[in-house]
Amino acid sequence: MAQVVIIGGGFAGVWSAAGAALARGERDLRITLIAPGERMVLRPRLYEPEPGLATVELRRILDPIGVEHLRATVSEIDTARRVVVADGQEIPYDRLVLAAGSELVRPRDLPGAERLFDIDTLAGAQRLADRLRGRADCSVVVVGAGFTGLEAATELAARGRVLLVDQATVVGEQLGPEPREAIESALDELGVERRLATTVTEVGDGYAALSDGTKVEADAVVWSAGMRANRLTRHITGSLDHLGRIPVDRHLRALPEVFAAGDTAAAPYDAGHTVTQSCQHAVPLGKVAGYNAAADLLGVPSRDFTPGPYVTCLDLGGAGGIFTRGWDRKVMATGAHGKEIKRQINQAIHPPVDDAAKILAAADDVYLDLPFFPR
Numbered sequence: 036m037a038q039v040v041i042i043g044g045g046f047a048g049v050w051s052a053a054g055a056a057l058a059r060g061e062r063d064l065r066i067t068l069i070a071p072g073e074r075m076v077l078r079p080r081l082y083e084p085e086p087g088l089a090t091v092e093l094r095r096i097l098d099p100i101g102v103e104h105l106r107a108t109v110s111e112i113d114t115a116r117r118v119v120v121a122d123g124q125e126i127p128y129d130r131l132v133l134a135a136g137s138e139l140v141r142p143r144d145l146p147g148a149e150r151l152f153d154i155d156t157l158a159g160a161q162r163l164a165d166r167l168r169g170r171a172d173c174s175v176v177v178v179g180a181g182f183t184g185l186e187a188a189t190e191l192a193a194r195g196r197v198l199l200v201d202q203a204t205v206v207g208e209q210l211g212p213e214p215r216e217a218i219e220s221a222l223d224e225l226g227v228e229r230r231l232a233t234t235v236t237e238v239g240d241g242y243a244a245l246s247d248g249t250k251v252e253a254d255a256v257v258w259s260a261g262m263r264a265n266r267l268t269r270h271i272t273g274s275l276d277h278l279g280r281i282p283v284d285r286h287l288r289a290l291p292e293v294f295a296a297g298d299t300a301a302a303p304y305d306a307g308h309t310v311t312q313s314c315q316h317a318v319p320l321g322k323v324a325g326y327n328a329a330a331d332l333l334g335v336p337s338r339d340f341t342p343g344p345y346v347t348c349l350d351l352g353g354a355g356g357i358f359t360r361g362w363d364r365k366v367m368a369t370g371a372h373g374k375e376i377k378r379q380i381n382q383a384i385h386p387p388v389d390d391a392a393k394i395l396a397a398a399d400d401v402y403l404d405l406p407f408f409p410r
C-alpha cells in the first residue's frame with residue numbers, strides 16, 4: 036500500500052495528518068506520523084506559568100482518523116531512495132511531508148550559556164518554571180525583546196523584577212512601529228526595565244554581565260533571541276531562506292515527492308510576503324500540505340494554499356494583550372480586550388480530539404475558527 040510519511044507532531048504535522056486522512060477518505064493509503072513524543076506541544080502557550088498544561092495527547096487526534104504514530108526521531112532523509120531513517124530504522128515513503136518545526140538559535144560562545152533558560156520547548160519551559168517555583172520576588176533577565184521575549188517578560192513581571200535586554204534600539208523591532216507605543220506603555224505599567232542596544236556577555240551563578248559593563252542580579256536568564264527551521268530541511272535542498280526554510284510552491288511542494296509545512300516551509304502568503312514561523316500559518320500549511328501529499332498519490336486535485344488575514348496577538352501579562360491586523364500590524368485591540376482575544380486564540384489552537392468527524396471537518400477549513408477572523 037502507498038504510504039504518506041509525515042515528520043513532526045506539532046501544529047503542522049498533526050494537521051498534515053488530518054489533511055492527508057481527509058483526502059484519503061475510504062481509499063487505501065497508509066499515513067504515518069513520526070515524532071519522538073507522545074504529546075503535541077502547544078508552543079505558543081509555553082510562556083504560561085504551568086507549561087505542562089499546554090499539550091495534547093497525539094493518540095487522541097491520530098487514532099480516530101486512522102493515522103499511525105511512530106515514536107522516533109528522524110536523523111536522515113534520502114530523497115533519492117525515498118526513505119527516512121528514524122531511530123536507525125529505514126522507513127520508505129511515497130510522499131513525504133516535512134513538518135519538523137523550528138528551534139531557538141542559541142548563542143555559541145557566550146560564557147555560561149549552559150545556565151540559560153528558554154521557553155522554546157516544553158522541557159525548557161518546565162525547567163524555568165521549576166527554577167522560579169516558590170521563589171518570592173525573583174529577578175529575571177530576558178534576552179530578546181521580540182514576540183516571545185515580550186510575552187515571557189510581561190508574564191514573569193508578576194513574579195518579581197524583570198530586565199528586558201535587546202541588541203536593537205527599540206522593543207519589538209520586528210513587530211514594526213505600529214504596536215510599539217502600546218507595548219512600551221504595557222512594559223511601563225508592569226515595571227519591566229529595558230536595556231536596549233545591549234547584550235549579555237556572561238551568565239554566572241545568580242547574575243548576568245551585560246555589554247554596557249554592568250552586572251545584574253538574575254535568578255534566571257531567559258534566552259529568546261532568534262528561531263531557525265529544523266536542520267532536516269538541509270536534507271531536502273541546499274537553497275534555504277534566511278530562516279533555514281525550504282521554498283515551496285502554492286501547493287506546498289518542495290520536490291516532486293516532498294512537501295513542507297509549518298516552520299520548515301517558506302510558502303508564498305501573497306505577492307509581497309512569505310508566511311511567518313507561527314502557529315497561525317503552521318495550521319493551514321499542515322492542512323494543505325498533508326491533503327496534497329495524499330491527493331497526489333490518489334489522483335485527486337491538489338489544493339492551493341490560501342491562508343486567512345494576517346493577524347498577531349501578543350499577551351502582555353497583567354497589562355492585557357495587543358491584537359493587530361495586517362502586515363503593518365495595525366492595532367485593533369489592547370488591554371483587557373486584547374487579552375480576551377488572546378485567550379480565545381489559545382483555546383482555538385487546541386485541535387479537536389476523540390472525534391473523527393470534527394477533526395476531518397477542521398482539516399477541511401484552513402481558517403482558525405475565531406469570531407473575529409472575517410472569512
Ligand SMILES: Cc1cc2nc3c(=O)[nH]c(=O)nc-3n(C[C@H](O)[C@H](O)[C@H](O)COP(=O)(O)OP(=O)(O)OC[C@H]3O[C@@H](n4cnc5c(N)ncnc54)[C@H](O)[C@@H]3O)c2cc1C
Pocket residue numbers: 042043044045046047048069070071072075076077078079080081082107108109110134135136137154155156183265267296297298299312313314315316317348
Ligand atoms: C513561546 C512561544 C510563543 C509563541 N507564540 C506564538 C503566537 O502567539 N502565535 C503564533 O502564531 N505562533 C507562536 N509561536 C510560534 C509557534 O509555536 C510555531 O510557529 C509553531 O509551533 C510551528 O509549528 P510546527 O508544527 O511547524 O513546529 P513545532 O510546533 O515546533 O513542532 C515540531 C514537531 O516536530 C518534531 N520533531 C522535531 N525534530 C524531529 C525529528 N528529527 N524527527 C521527528 N520529529 C521531530 C517535534 O517533536 C514536534 O512534534 C510561539 C512559539 C513559542 C516558542
